[in-house]
C-alpha cells in the first residue's frame with residue numbers, strides 16, 4: 001500500500017513542480033524539475049564545470065545534497081563561511097562567495113507563480129542573489145512552495161525559527177514557536193529579497209526538487 005501512496009505523491013509533486021517550473025520560465029529563469037535529491041545533485045554538477053570557483057552561503061539545502069563534497073572532488077574551489085572562522089576570515093569568505101564564478105544557494109520560499117523569496121540577517125546572501133558577476137543557481141525543495149506572496153514571506157520568516165535554534169540564538173520566535181515580529185538585537189529577519197525575474201543580464205537557474213530540503 002505504501003508503494004501506491006509513494007507513487008501518488010511522486011506524481012502529484014511532479015505535476016505541481018512542472019507547473020511552477022513553467023511559471024519560473026515565463027519569468028525568465030532557467031528552471032528545471034528534479035524528482036529526487038540525487039537528480040538535483042547531478043543537475044548542479046552539469047551546470048558547474050570542473051575547476052570553477054563556487055560560493056556557497058548559509059544554506060542547509062545545498063549541504064544536505066552533498067554538493068560541497070561533490071564539487072570539491074571535481075577540483076572546484078568552494079568558498080563558504082560556515083565553520084569556526086575568525087571574524088576577519090568569515091568576512092573574507094563571504095566576499096569570496098559573492099565574487100565566485102557560481103553562487104549556489106537555496107531560498108526560503110518559492111511561490112506557485114514563480115517568485116523567489118529570501119530573508120537574511122546579515123544581507124550577504126540576498127545581496128549576492130540580487131547582484132553579482134557569477135552564474136546564480138538556486139536549488140529549492142518542494143517543501144518551500146507557497147500559494148501566494150504573502151504566504152511565501154510568512155514561510156520565509158518561519159525558517160528563522162529552526163535557524164535560531166541551530167545557532168543557539170535567543171530570538172522570541174525560538175521560544176514562542178512562531179514569529180512575533182520582534183524588534184530586538186537578536187532579530188534575524190532584516191533584509192527580504194523577492195526575485196520576480198532574473199536581474200538584468202544575470203544567468204539564473206532554478207532547480208526545483210521533488211523532495212524536502214532545508215527548512
Ligand code: SF4
Pocket residue numbers: 157158160161171172173174178179180181182183186187188189
Ligand atoms: S520573531 Fe523576529 S527573528 Fe523570529 S521570525 Fe519573527 S521577525 Fe524573524
